[in-house]
Amino acid sequence: MSEKKLRVLSGIQPSGKLTIGNYIGAMINFVALQREYDCFFMIADLHAVTVPQEPADLREQTEMVAALYVAAGIDPARAAMFVQSQVPQHAELGWLMTTLSYMGELERMTQFKDKSAGKEAVGAGLFVYPSLMAADILLYQANLVPVGDDQKQHLELTRDLAGRFNHRYGDLLTIPEPYIPKVGARIMSLDDASKKMSKSNPNAGSYIALLDEPDVIRKKIARAKTDLGKEIVYDPQNKPEISNLMSIYAHCSGLSLEDIQARYEGQGYGAFKKDLAEHVVATLEPLQRKYKDIRASGAIHDILRDGAEKAMAVAETTLRQVKDLMGFLLPRR
Numbered sequence: 001m002s003e004k005k006l007r008v009l010s011g012i013q014p015s016g017k018l019t020i021g022n023y024i025g026a027m028i029n030f031v032a033l034q035r036e037y038d039c040f041f042m043i044a045d046l047h048a049v050t051v052p053q054e055p056a057d058l059r060e061q062t063e064m065v066a067a068l069y070v071a072a073g074i075d076p077a078r079a080a081m082f083v084q085s086q087v088p089q090h091a092e093l094g095w096l097m098t099t100l101s102y103m104g105e106l107e108r109m110t111q112f113k114d115k116s117a118g119k120e121a122v123g124a125g126l127f128v129y130p131s132l133m134a135a136d137i138l139l140y141q142a143n144l145v146p147v148g149d150d151q152k153q154h155l156e157l158t159r160d161l162a163g164r165f166n167h168r169y170g171d172l173l174t175i176p177e178p179y180i181p182k183v184g185a186r187i188m189s190l191d192d193a194s195k196k197m198s199k200s201n202p203n204a205g206s207y208i209a210l211l212d213e214p215d216v217i218r219k220k221i222a223r224a225k226t227d228l229g230k231e232i233v234y235d236p237q238n239k240p241e242i243s244n245l246m247s248i249y250a251h252c253s254g255l256s257l258e259d260i261q262a263r264y265e266g267q268g269y270g271a272f273k274k275d276l277a278e279h280v281v282a283t284l285e286p287l288q289r290k291y292k293d294i295r296a297s298g299a300i301h302d303i304l305r306d307g308a309e310k311a312m313a314v315a316e317t318t319l320r321q322v323k324d325l326m327g328f329l330l331p332r333r
């Protein structure tokens, strides 16, 4: 008898145009994970609205993320890909998880502190974001959650909430483990390597969007910040800007950091940046081509409908069990 596959849940917010950071840090891994695990990949639109979104942009970006998932190699026949708001169980379990959460633990979340710092009005959604994230994971009884450094604290809270629920109401929820990807790196902003590259950065020059035209990519890389001196060496401590560009180079060319260093010995930043731009353009070209085909085919809506149905079947089972254990009166079937 074949062993049951472990389940994985992950997602990306449609809060802007996806960047090469999202691609290297998340999407490449999604594609690898679907071969080995029972995967659920969502488009986290309920999370995206924890900061204000233009309605037309949100809709377009949601479709964009879905088409980019497929263009990057996510196979809807293997992995369920769905829009979070199309599976209403997320919002409902999110509320129940909020009632299980303590103010103190939510106040300690560094992402909340970072995103609310210096703001006069901070949305309550931003505060309870981690409770919703816990619901996203627990609904699917996910065993593994791929997380970057910045999400580790949220996963820890998810584990605490699952443990609290199980202790209080009965052993139901799977305690998820972090999955540390084999490949992947934190890609930093092109204008400041102390900050991660982010799709919501108002400065479009700080990121390479996956759908940027080749000439836009060339311009952005030509303008990317560099460090003092002109050596191409990987030294994140002393040469953070060039080290970040070298990471992107390595991912797009398949060369090691040592190979890149050797190749540009004695040359300045100019030659390095020119070649880097061509590697990025060549990496994104097939992705962009597939993306256009998928958008033109109109297939994305069917894929998302099927994905939501698949997700809902699992999510509804968990939600019903949760509500039953908590003492909610369930409608008779």
Ligand code: AQP
Binding pocket: 011, 012, 013, 014, 015, 016, 019, 021, 022, 023, 024, 025, 026, 044, 146, 147, 148, 185, 186, 187, 188, 196, 197, 198, 199, 200, 201
């Ligand atoms: N710069 C990055 N380098 C590597 N991985 C990254 N990820 C995001 N930026 C980088 C990974 O992409 C996935 C999706 O992230 P998200 O959309 O849920 O939110 P995020 O991490 O906050 O991404 P952004 O682009 O910075 O979005 P905004 O600007 O809206 O906050 C995650 O797996 C993340 O690790």
